Amino acid sequence: MSEIAGEGCEQLIPMGERKLLEEIERSLITKYRKNIWSKFTKAIKEYNLIEEGDKIAIAISGGKDSLLMAKLFQELHRHGTANFQMEFIVMDPGYHESIKALLVDNCKHLEIPVHIFEARIFEVAEKMAKEYPCFMCAKMRRGALYQKAQELGCNKLALGHHYNDVIETTMLNLLYTGNFKTMLPKLKSTNFEGMEIIRPLYLIEEEAIIDFTESSGIWPLNCACMVAAKKIGNKRHQVKDLIKTLKTSISDADKSIFRATHNVNMDCILGWQKDGEKHSYLDFYEE
Numbered sequence: 001m002s003e004i005a006g007e008g009c010e011q012l013i014p015m016g017e018r019k020l021l022e023e024i025e026r027s028l029i030t031k032y033r034k035n036i037w038s039k040f041t042k043a044i045k046e047y048n049l050i051e052e053g054d055k056i057a058i059a060i061s062g063g064k065d066s067l068l069m070a071k072l073f074q075e076l077h078r079h080g081t082a083n084f085q086m087e088f089i090v091m092d093p094g095y096h097e098s099i100k101a102l103l104v105d106n107c108k109h110l111e112i113p114v115h116i117f118e119a120r121i122f123e124v125a126e127k128m129a130k131e132y133p134c135f136m137c138a139k140m141r142r143g144a145l146y147q148k149a150q151e152l153g154c155n156k157l158a159l160g161h162h163y164n165d166v167i168e169t170t171m172l173n174l175l176y177t178g179n180f181k182t183m184l185p186k187l188k189s190t191n192f193e194g195m196e197i198i199r200p201l202y203l204i205e206e207e208a209i210i211d212f213t214e215s216s217g218i219w220p221l222n223c224a225c226m227v228a229a230k231k232i233g234n235k236r237h238q239v240k241d242l243i244k245t246l247k248t249s250i251s252d253a254d255k256s257i258f259r260a261t262h263n264v265n266m267d268c269i270l271g272w273q274k275d276g277e278k279h280s281y282l283d284f285y286e287e
């Protein structure tokens with residue numbers, strides 16, 4: 001498609017044959033009960049992600065994270081007490097035919113009834129932001145997903161960001177932008193009234209997701225990007241490696257970064273922003 005298209009990101013290689021659906025589903029509440037299932041239900045409870053009567057659009061990219069998220073929601077719907085409805089949505093940004101076929105095949109095997117819709121995002125991102133298409137692509141993708149979710153009568157949009165994404169985002173902001181800001185487990189949309197994003201994989205470590213995916217024998221889509229792929233200097237990969245290195249000498253470094261976002265001590269902070277307004281601790285010093 002593009003002269004700036006890269007070679008694609010790393011592909012997860014399954015450990016063996018694709019397992020039967022029944023076996024994959026059972027593993028979620030047996031082998032992966034501690035590291036996946038319990039963390040999924042804990043995040044839902046702790047951050048109050050699902051409420052009575054919700055209709056949730058579950059966004060599936062076909063990657064490992066969102067495929068797992070779909071199975072977890074189905075399991076919760078089947079066995080949980082929460083009263084909610086769900087729709088599974090896939091936005092086709094202009095995937096290569098073979099990639100789309102793999103996505104459809106995986107969803108069929110996993111019995112995830114997806115609504116696939118086209119959005120030609122790759123083409124537009126490439127035209128409008130040749131040098132750095134990722135930001136534009138992510139923004140348009142979010143808009144397209146919200147719109148589809150709303151069309152289907154949903155009030156929430158579930159995204160497959162996990163624990164490591166949260167930590168990496170925190171560190172990216174700290175190291176590159178000079179602010180302390182993280183990715184929230186739920187967030188109200190400013191452009192789509194009444195809509196919220198939820199991130200139910202918030203407490204699940206990527207390592208567990210990789211293990212589950214490889215052991216299920218599923219070939220998930222990798223980033224499937226047709227525009228930038230690996231070619232653009234990926235700061236996220238750099239921060240991922242940095243955290244890995246940190247963990248070799250400080251084993252709980254990741255946990256501490258995560259906890260820090262829940263434990264900001266406002267008595268020891270010099271400046272902050274609230275509702276778009278800047279504040280300094282000196283404004284409150286004499287009080």
Ligand SMILES: Nc1ncnc2c1ncn2[C@@H]1O[C@H](COP(=O)(O)OP(=O)(O)OP(=O)(O)O)[C@@H](O)[C@H]1O
Nearest residue numbers: 059060061063064065066089090091158159160161
């Ligand atoms: N084309 C798409 N259609 C529907 N949802 C998408 C699409 N692309 C991304 N998403 C949603 O946004 C989330 C974050 O996207 P991102 O590209 O960062 O994925 P990721 O970290 O590689 O996760 P995954 O393994 O699910 O692709 C995904 O987990 C998914 O919920």
